[in-house]
Amino acid sequence: MVLVLALGDLHIPHRAPDLPPKFKSMLVPGKIQHIICTGNLCIKEVHDYLKSLCPDMHVTRGEYDEDSRYLETKTLTIGQFKLGVCHGHQVIPWGDLDSLAMLQRQLDVDILVTGHTHQFKAYKHEGGVVINPGSATGAYSSITYDVNPSFVLMDIDGLRVVVYVYELIDGEVKVDKIDFKKTATTNSAH
Amino acid sequence: MVKKRVPDWLNSSLWSASPSATEDDRLQRYDSKPSTPTPPSPVAPPVPEPPPAVVQEEPPKPEPKESVNNVHDASSDDSAEDISRQAQLLAELSKKVINVRELRRLASQGIPDGAGIRSTVWKLLLGYLPTDRGHWSSELAKKRSQYKHFKEELLMNPSEITRRLGKSTSPDDEPKSEGSGMLSRSEITHGEHPLSLGKTSIWNQFFQDTEIIEQIDRDVKRTHPDMNFFSGDTPSAKTNQDALRNILIVFAKLNPGIRYVQGMNEILAPLFYVFKNDPDEENAASAEADTFFCFVELLSGFRDHFCQQLDNSVVGIRSTITRLSQLLKEHDGELWRHLEITTKVNPQFYAFRWITLLLTQEFNFADSLHIWDTLLSDPEGPQETLLRICCAMLILVRRRLLAGDFTSNLKLLQNYPSTNISHLLYVANKLRAQSTG
Numbered sequence: 001m002v003l004v005l006a007l008g009d010l011h012i013p014h015r016a017p018d019l020p021p022k023f024k025s026m027l028v029p030g031k032i033q034h035i036i037c038t039g040n041l042c043i044k045e046v047h048d049y050l051k052s053l054c055p056d057m058h059v060t061r062g063e064y065d066e067d068s069r070y071l072e073t074k075t076l077t078i079g080q081f082k083l084g085v086c087h088g089h090q091v092i093p094w095g096d097l098d099s100l101a102m103l104q105r106q107l108d109v110d111i112l113v114t115g116h117t118h119q120f121k122a123y124k125h126e127g128g129v130v131i132n133p134g135s136a137t138g139a140y141s142s143i144t145y146d147v148n149p150s151f152v153l154m155d156i157d158g159l160r161v162v163v164y165v166y167e168l169i170d171g172e173v174k175v176d177k178i179d180f181k182k183t184a185t186t187n188s189a190h
Numbered sequence: 191m192v193k194k195r196v197p198d199w200l201n202s203s204l205w206s207a208s209p210s211a212t213e214d215d216r217l218q219r220y221d222s223k224p225s226t227p228t229p230p231s232p233v234a235p236p237v238p239e240p241p242p243a244v245v246q247e248e249p250p251k252p253e254p255k256e257s258v259n260n261v262h263d264a265s266s267d268d269s270a271e272d273i274s275r276q277a278q279l280l281a282e283l284s285k286k287v288i289n290v291r292e293l294r295r296l297a298s299q300g301i302p303d304g305a306g307i308r309s310t311v312w313k314l315l316l317g318y319l320p321t322d323r324g325h326w327s328s329e330l331a332k333k334r335s336q337y338k339h340f341k342e343e344l345l346m347n348p349s350e351i352t353r354r355l356g357k358s359t360s361p362d363d364e365p366k367s368e369g370s371g372m373l374s375r376s377e378i379t380h381g382e383h384p385l386s387l388g389k390t391s392i393w394n395q396f397f398q399d400t401e402i403i404e405q406i407d408r409d410v411k412r413t414h415p416d417m418n419f420f421s422g423d424t425p426s427a428k429t430n431q432d433a434l435r436n437i438l439i440v441f442a443k444l445n446p447g448i449r450y451v452q453g454m455n456e457i458l459a460p461l462f463y464v465f466k467n468d469p470d471e472e473n474a475a476s477a478e479a480d481t482f483f484c485f486v487e488l489l490s491g492f493r494d495h496f497c498q499q500l501d502n503s504v505v506g507i508r509s510t511i512t513r514l515s516q517l518l519k520e521h522d523g524e525l526w527r528h529l530e531i532t533t534k535v536n537p538q539f540y541a542f543r544w545i546t547l548l549l550t551q552e553f554n555f556a557d558s559l560h561i562w563d564t565l566l567s568d569p570e571g572p573q574e575t576l577l578r579i580c581c582a583m584l585i586l587v588r589r590r591l592l593a594g595d596f597t598s599n600l601k602l603l604q605n606y607p608s609t610n611i612s613h614l615l616y617v618a619n620k621l622r623a624q625s626t627g
Contacts, residue, residue, distance in 0.1 A: 001348070001349040001350075002348045005382055025387070026385040026386075027385065027386065030386065030397065030400075031385065031397055102523070119374075122372065122373040122375075123371070123373065124370055124371060124372075124373050125370035126370060129373070153383070153384055153385060155349055155384060157349040157350075157353070160353070162349070162352070163373075164378070164383045164384060164385075165375065166383075166385070175378050175381070175383045176375040176376065176377065176378060177375070177376055177377075177378050177383070177394055178373050178374070178375055178376065179356070179376070180373060
């Protein structure tokens with residue numbers, strides 16, 4: 001039972017001052033084993049705050065991140081799953097699921113976590129699953145102003161993943177979940 | 191206040207039991223003294239000043255099963271009464287309906303190690319096994335399955351719990367094999383998600399329990415580091431540790447009032463050791479379940495010592511320590527005065543560990559098993575017996591205590607010297623006769 005937090009596109013301090021208080025009250029250290037951050041934090045203070053929630057943190061570079069040492073893409077293995085992270089502004093058209101699928105096949109991962117569109121998405125194709133946790137602060141994106149703050153918590157347990165989607169809608173936290181299994185024979189398509 | 195003389199029997203040379211030939215064998219019997227239980231028979235050859243003869247006993251590393259042979263062919267001065275007691279115990283145990291009073295009487299003199307009956311006797315003494323032999327198998331089956339049920343219920347992590355709940359409500363899990371498309375979102379049940387802060391949330395409870403589980407884990411790893419049975423890299427040691435851990439976790443979850451307190455692992459260890467080393471294979475395999483129930487039973491008399499809020503109450507540890515102090519005052523006023531008033535050795539400094547851990551830390555493992563024989567079998571109950579034994583411990587080293595100051599006395603009592611256990615138990619027994627007189 002491994003809990004992995006996926007979030008990104010906070011745009012602190014340029015577009016948002018902080019995470020919504022209701023999210024912040026839920027995010028306490030000690031519960032989460034890994035953090036995956038798609039990018040655009042943008043400053044060191046946010047990095048340090050997330051690091052305090054969990055020491056194992058993986059960040060990729062968004063176009064507004066002030067730390068230029070973040071990588072463009074990252075892959076890691078958690079349990080039986082291979083995860084890939086990329087901010088997504090590099091993949092054109094932005095948010096296009098076929099292009100993201102191509103990136104996923106390139107990285108050869110089961111789950112690809114990307115951001116940039118500030119819209120939550122969970123999409124399945126033959127190569128695997130693409131998850132976009134949206135923007136954790138609800139910051140406006142290049143595409144739209146109408147953004148609900150959201151992030152994702154994945155519970156990886158053997159071959160099964162339960163994805164809990166946390167969204168702030170009209171000031172209330174709404175939680176949904178998505179279940180999917182990796183069949184033992186499913187590999188990223190070659 | 192009438193000055194109480196030190197009773198004659200305390201001054202007898204019964205003090206100095208002769209050292210027994212114990213060097214070569216493990217799990218040596220303690221009672222190879224030449225003198226018989228009837229006092230005072232000055233049989234002992236001249237021995238050095240107290241402390242009484244030291245019986246060197248290494249912690250028992252191999253199973254007692256192995257040492258059965260050792261014990262029998264080594265010390266030929268295993269008194270005949272020992273063998274007869276073993277025969278009597280076996281006879282009692284093989285009856286159809288066991289007379290517990292008789293069993294108590296026999297067991298309080300000590301259960302011979304070689305016979306492999308300690309496990310059964312303890313289970314009877316703690317009321318785990320019914321007295322009617324015929325009911326044993328059904329009772330055991332019932333209790334063991336109950337424990338299994340506890341484990342399943344309480345040791346599951348929230349992921350598994352939600353998965354099981356999910357399975358029962360929505361049996362469809364095949365649409366995932368479809369080609370591609372947006373993954374469908376589903377409602378969560380009862381607001382259950384991992385970051386939930388609700389009091390009733392299984393996730394929240396799980397994270398709160400993690401602290402206790404970590405504590406239990408640490409203590410289990412530290413239990414008896416010198417014994418291969420409990421510590422080491424062997425797979426059997428690991429399974430034993432897992433068993434201890436499971437028992438303590440189940441106990442903590444079933445008893446939210448008292449949860450886990452450091453020291454419970456020490457009380458658990460001898461029980462588990464004895465039950466796991468039962469010569470009967472089936473019993474040894476179910477040692478974990480049996481130990482759980484016997485642990486609950488044993489702890490029930492001493493629970494209040496572990497509850498911090500009860501420390502100052504009538505049932506708490508402080509009051510028990512006071513009772514010990516009173517007992518000492520009654521039987522040996524001079525020593526009491528010297529200890530508490532002259533040298534100001536507050537009994538809390540040494541008796542706390544003696545009482546809460548039931549003397550498991552004061553003697554080596556084999557000796558504490560023998561002490562527990564008496565503790566569990568005495569009809570007066572373990573609490574009273576424990577106090578008497580503690581009092582006897584003090585009286586046995588009285589000469590050193592009377593001669594010492596605060597530092598040396600405290601040092602002595604916190605590292606109690608090894609001693610002839612049967613003698614200790616004998617003295618403790620005498621204290622009972624005196625206080626009722």
